[in-house]
Amino acid sequence: MQSWGLDPDQNLNITVTMCAAVTAYNALSGGDTVLVLGTGGVSIFGLQIAVASGATVIATSSSDNKLGVSKKLGARRLPTG
Secondary structure: OOOOOOOHHHHHHHHHHHHHHHHHHHOOOOOOEEEEEOOOHHHHHHHHHHHHOOOEEEEEOOOHHHHHHHHHOOOOEOOOO
16 A cells, blocks of 8 residues: 555544545535534534535534534534533
């Protein structure tokens, strides 16, 4: 396998990241309302892709700090406790 000058662990991380992004992209349509559960990799990709496509994003998390990150990334609605 060609490494393009990266160590093999970095290549694996890039592959996993791209897989998460494509998973989120395939699940979304622009202009919709999207519920993002949690703040893991796929959820954050989904949030960003949904915001970019013009969707209204509702984000959930067990952490107020992580909800703050979701808000900074464009989530419009966040549950309050």
